[in-house]
Amino acid sequence: MSPDASPRPGVIVHGLRDGETNETSSVSEWDEAIARIVDGRVRRVLVLGAVDVGKSTFCQLLLHRASERGRTAAVIDTDVGQKMIGPPATVTGATSEAPEALTGLAFVGTMDPAQGVTRVVSGLDRLCRSARTDLLIVNTSGLLRGVGRRLKAAKIAVLRPDLLLTIGDDPHLDLIAAEHAGVARLRLASSPEAQRKTPGQRRAARREAFRRYLEAGRSCIIPLASSGLLALSDRQLVGLVDHKGRDVALGLVEALDRARGEVQVLSPARTEAVGGLILGWLRLDEYWNARPL
Ligand SMILES: Nc1ncnc2c1ncn2[C@@H]1O[C@H](COP(=O)(O)OP(=O)(O)OP(=O)(O)O)[C@@H](O)[C@H]1O
Ligand SMILES: [Mg+2]
Incomplete structure (x- = not known):
């Protein structure tokens, strides 16, 4: 296989055969795993784990190391609650060249991955x-059981x-991986630094x-049909x-x-680029606390 060809299920990735796992348990072993991914032929990595095990931190370290080693790398953050990049209730993308600048955004409209399954997957x-x-x-959320497991399968x-x-070591990880035994798996212990x-x-x-x-945005006025205006409420996320x-x-x-048929929205979007709204x-509230409608 040439270095540029997309690896497919069934190939050996960094000496690990399909379904084979590798136990690690220290920060240096995280470093080793990152080095193996960056210096090898991996093209698409899905990072899974329960809450607070260090998923986002791992993604950041991997993105940073890839860029140091001259690989062009991007991250897609599918966790709609605890974002690594960009605002909650969205799926977001960034590259190693400018990790703070969003290269893509898909609106989900909820911070509950179970409620947003369809939009998370299409995003x-x-x-x-x-x-x-x-x-x-x-990067993914820590929801692994029930609908979380189905969501992970859809992402894969x-x-x-x-x-x-x-x-x-959440056992649901094994259940998710078992359903995709054709995809190589690398298993790491939670970082001792994770809190x-x-x-x-x-x-x-x-x-x-x-x-x-x-706050980096500005107000834009969007004309809407009256049916659209009726569906909206004040301070709704859209x-x-x-x-x-x-x-x-x-x-x-x-x-x-409603009299003018207009809605004023705070957003970083350019007004002329906006053609419509999706409801969240x-x-x-005024302190940026999110509440269900
Ligand atoms: N290797 C590490 N070095 C230093 N701090 C770390 C490391 N790994 C995790 N942490 C810290 O532990 C906490 C949890 O890590 P992180 O947010 O990356 O976990 P997560 O699995 O993405 O959590 P969530 O399920 O909320 O998305 C964070 O405060 C993070 O800064
Ligand atoms: Mg995270």
């Missing part, structure tokens, strides 16, 4: 089809990863991610789509003018 599909880098890293189906990187985030820290991270994204219906940004409804299931 991942769209963002990975448009990725042009030679290493694609996909659209991404077609050549490596499942599982962190931690549990409290519910307060999680809420604060979500507020901060919404604030950073939306997705902004272009004139072809493709997601361009996340927005927050600031004001509704959340509203944001």
Whole structure:
């Protein structure tokens, strides 16, 4: 296989055969795993694990190391609750060249992965089809059981990863991997540095991610049919789509003018690029706290 060919299920990846696993348990073993991915032929990595095992940190380290080693790398963050990049309630993409700048966004409209399954999967599909880098890293939420397991299976189906990187010892990881035994798996222990985030820290991270994204935006006025206006409420989270219906940004409804048939939305999108709205299931209060509608 040439270095540029996409590895397929069935090939050996870094000396690991299909379904074979490798126990590691220290920070240096994380480093070793990252080096093996970056210096090898892996093109698409799906990072899985329960909550707070270090998934996002691993993705960041991998992205950084790939860039240091001269590989073009991108990350797609499919965790809609605890974002690594961009605002919650979205699937987001960034590259190693400018990790802070979003290269793509798919609106989901909820921070609950179970509620957003369809949009999360279609968002991942769209963002990975448009990725042009030679290493694609996909970050996920820690929801592994029930609908979480089905969501992981759907992500594997659209991404077609050549490596499942599982962190931690949650038995649901084995169930997910067993359903995709044709995909190579690398198993790492949770980092000894990983710390549990409290519910307060999680809420604060979500507020901060919404604030950073939306405060960089400005108000735009969007004309809407009256049926569309009736469906909207004040401070509702919305997705902004272009004139072809493709997601361009996340927005927050600031004001509704039913008499004029207009809605004012705070968003980083350029007004002329916006052709319509997708409704979210959340509203944001003045302190950027998200609440179900
Ligand atoms: N290798 C590491 N070095 C330093 N800190 C780490 C490391 N791994 C994880 N942490 C810390 O532990 C916490 C949890 O890590 P992280 O957020 O990466 O986990 P996660 O699995 O992505 O969590 P979630 O399920 O919320 O998405 C974070 O505060 C992170 O900074
Ligand atoms: Mg995370």
